Amino acid sequence: MEHEFDDLPPELKDALERMLQEASGEAGRQTAYAVIRRENEIWPMVQRLVEEAENDAEAAIAFDPLWIAIRGQIRATIRANLRRKDDEYVDEIEQKTAMEVLRKLAEFSIEKGTFLVWVRGIARNLARWWRTPGIQGTEIELSPSDPNQDRSLPPSACFEELLRWVQEREPHHATVFLLHQYLEWLPAEIADELGDKTIGELASLAVGEIRKKIRGLEKERSVFARLLMKAKALGDVRLRDLYGDESANDALSHWSSGVARWMRGQVIGSGKRLLIGVCELRAGAHERLTFLWSRFLRRTLDDLCPLATETLLTILVVFRTDFPKLSDLTPAQVEHCSESLKRDILPGKTLAQCSRGNLAEDLIVWRERIQDMVVAKCEDWNVVAYAYLCGALPGIVGPAKGGVA
Amino acid sequence: MTGAESHPSLQTMERYLDETLPDFEQDALEDHLSECAKCTETLHRMNALLFSGFTAKSHAAALAAEEFQNDPLANALRTAQQIYAQYASTLSGWLDTAAALWGASPSSPWGELGVVPVHSQPDTPLRVLLQPDETRATVHVHRTTMTVIVTLQARSTALVLLFEKEPGTAIFAAPLEPGHEDSAVTFPAVPKGEYYLAVAPPDLTTEQRKE
Numbered sequence: 001m002e003h004e005f006d007d008l009p010p011e012l013k014d015a016l017e018r019m020l021q022e023a024s025g026e027a028g029r030q031t032a033y034a035v036i037r038r039e040n041e042i043w044p045m046v047q048r049l050v051e052e053a054e055n056d057a058e059a060a061i062a063f064d065p066l067w068i069a070i071r072g073q074i075r076a077t078i079r080a081n082l083r084r085k086d087d088e089y090v091d092e093i094e095q096k097t098a099m100e101v102l103r104k105l106a107e108f109s110i111e112k113g114t115f116l117v118w119v120r121g122i123a124r125n126l127a128r129w130w131r132t133p134g135i136q137g138t139e140i141e142l143s144p145s146d147p148n149q150d151r152s153l154p155p156s157a158c159f160e161e162l163l164r165w166v167q168e169r170e171p172h173h174a175t176v177f178l179l180h181q182y183l184e185w186l187p188a189e190i191a192d193e194l195g196d197k198t199i200g201e202l203a204s205l206a207v208g209e210i211r212k213k214i215r216g217l218e219k220e221r222s223v224f225a226r227l228l229m230k231a232k233a234l235g236d237v238r239l240r241d242l243y244g245d246e247s248a249n250d251a252l253s254h255w256s257s258g259v260a261r262w263m264r265g266q267v268i269g270s271g272k273r274l275l276i277g278v279c280e281l282r283a284g285a286h287e288r289l290t291f292l293w294s295r296f297l298r299r300t301l302d303d304l305c306p307l308a309t310e311t312l313l314t315i316l317v318v319f320r321t322d323f324p325k326l327s328d329l330t331p332a333q334v335e336h337c338s339e340s341l342k343r344d345i346l347p348g349k350t351l352a353q354c355s356r357g358n359l360a361e362d363l364i365v366w367r368e369r370i371q372d373m374v375v376a377k378c379e380d381w382n383v384v385a386y387a388y389l390c391g392a393l394p395g396i397v398g399p400a401k402g403g404v405a
Numbered sequence: 406m407t408g409a410e411s412h413p414s415l416q417t418m419e420r421y422l423d424e425t426l427p428d429f430e431q432d433a434l435e436d437h438l439s440e441c442a443k444c445t446e447t448l449h450r451m452n453a454l455l456f457s458g459f460t461a462k463s464h465a466a467a468l469a470a471e472e473f474q475n476d477p478l479a480n481a482l483r484t485a486q487q488i489y490a491q492y493a494s495t496l497s498g499w500l501d502t503a504a505a506l507w508g509a510s511p512s513s514p515w516g517e518l519g520v521v522p523v524h525s526q527p528d529t530p531l532r533v534l535l536q537p538d539e540t541r542a543t544v545h546v547h548r549t550t551m552t553v554i555v556t557l558q559a560r561s562t563a564l565v566l567l568f569e570k571e572p573g574t575a576i577f578a579a580p581l582e583p584g585h586e587d588s589a590v591t592f593p594a595v596p597k598g599e600y601y602l603a604v605a606p607p608d609l610t611t612e613q614r615k616e
Contacts, residue, residue, distance in 0.1 A: 019429055023427065023430070024417070024420070024426070024430060027414075028427065031433040035433065076438070079435075079438075079439060080435040080438045080445075083449070083452070113428055116432070117428045117429050120432050152449075153463060154463070154467060155467060155471070156467040156468045159464040159467065162454070181460070182459060183460075184462075210461060213461040213462075214464055214465050263459075264419050264423075267454075267455060297412075298412045298441075326413075326414045328416055385454060388450060389447065390447070391443075391446065395450065395453075396467050396470040
């Protein structure tokens with residue numbers, strides 16, 4: 001593939017080099033090539049625009065065809081960052097982006113990134129700024145705290161699982177994380193008001209605050225028993241004693257973000273346990289495969305229908321090949337985790353042979369059956385949050401009050 | 406990452422939300438999101454649980470939503486909505502009101518005010534007498550089947566719903582027939598069991614029900 005880029009303009013060759021160094025793994029490298037390929041297509045138009053930057057009238061003439069060529073991608077960025085399903089506000093932000101690009105044109109430098117990446121960065125910032133509550137006088141994304149909004153919330157079991165996991169961390173880190181992220185205190189407030197408290201007192205206070213806010217949290221004492229015990233074991237150590245060389249704000253922010261990153265890693269890394277659990281379920285191999293296809297590979301069931309005449313083993317091979325790209329598991333680990341499923345597959349049996357006639361309908365039924373089994377079992381497997389992430393555990397749809405869920 | 410088939414990994418999505426992914430990889434992911442509903446959904450779920458959504462407020466909202474979904478009255482109304490499609494809009498509004506009432510007194514949804522005397526003699530119908538401001542009652546049908554007559558001491562055409570305490574079982578719905586000074590509705594052949602009875606709130610007019 002590299003030969004394809006031999007004839008690139010030198011600026012783009014350099015840009016490609018920089019991107020390849022920055023890329024995250026092989027997928028990132030492939031993306032870098034695709035980005036440069038696209039930039040090469042629009043490069044003559046970009047050059048013309050940059051040359052005419054000083055002349056407003058000429059710049060406007062050069063700008064239009066370039067914008068038409070890239071606006072689809074700009075809008076994709078805006079839409080993704082607004083986090084809305086509809087196109088409301090997209091036109092407005094696109095227009096603001098165009099004006100901002102023309103205004104800042106002199107600042108563009110290929111050494112900082114390709115033109116398209118630069119423009120999309122501007123669009124992204126504008127969309128995020130727009131999304132931020134209060135700034136535009138309107139909050140685009142409804143707050144998760146509003147019980148009357150029509151949106152999907154994670155099941156409460158997910159929150160409880162995460163609250164338990166967080167306690168694996170050092171008690172002062174976990175407590176600050178709970179105060180900062182979960183209870184939404186500012187680090188400065190924590191430092192000012194609680195800096196002199198012992199970690200034990202701080203943990204008790206955080207648990208007390210949670211108890212006040214989460215009326216339905218069952219057995220909250222036992223939920224936080226581990227944290228309270230670990231915090232108490234620190235004796236008279238106060239929060240401010242643990243800042244080290246950092247300022248209070250920096251230390252608290254680092255602790256909280258460190259726990260958040262760790263927690264996310266734990267959830268995302270728990271796919272292995274869910275995969276093993278699903279593969280070992282007492283259900284038809286075709287049902288389990290359908291579930292893995294839909295929930296783990298994130299593919300539609302319509303995409304599975306054309307494979308009706310393929311053997312289940314062939315479909316399992318597709319899964320084993322593709323799932324490692326979507327997870328942090330190696331092909332060998334995926335193979336190992338799905339071994340019990342492979343053992344249950346009858347040689348030569350096709351997907352169509354498992355169907356009672358209407359494969360498209362059967363696939364839905366099979367997936368839902370496994371999903372029901374997963375929902376019933378996943379608390380035992382302690383992978384509730386991962387099951388929610390991959391769509392196996394349905395979200396809580398609808399408002400807390402009113403309406404029909 | 407240009408086609409819907411090559412989905413980003415969860416780790417890539419996490420770095421995207423964490424804003425630690427290189428710019429050009431963010432762009433590629435956004436291109437993918439614009440054509441892949443499944444990944445968009447996954448990203449929203451990740452954000453809702455592991456990023457901005459992991460808050461006590463969201464947790465409390467999830468618990469409240471679950472509580473509401475498990476609520477016997479809400480469940481009965483949902484089922485009734487499916488069965489009595491012609492009353493859909495009325496029942497939907499009613500559900501809102503019922504939910505609001507639930508929120509107002511969550512600890513005792515069927516408190517003392519909701520329980521009214523139930524008069525029953527052998528071989529006679531079970532009579533439920535409601536004062537004008539009463540909207541709820543508990544009803545115990547103690548024979549194999551009984552006729553239940555609900556009388557409201559006010560002129561009304563409101564809907565009356567009779568549903569078993571066990572969610573998803575027997576449900577009866579019918580409008581009150583206004584008489585001279587009161588209104589009544591008869592439910593014939595109600596099977597043995599424990600029932601909740603609820604009357605549509607007075608602000609639901611006849612016009613609304615006809616929709």
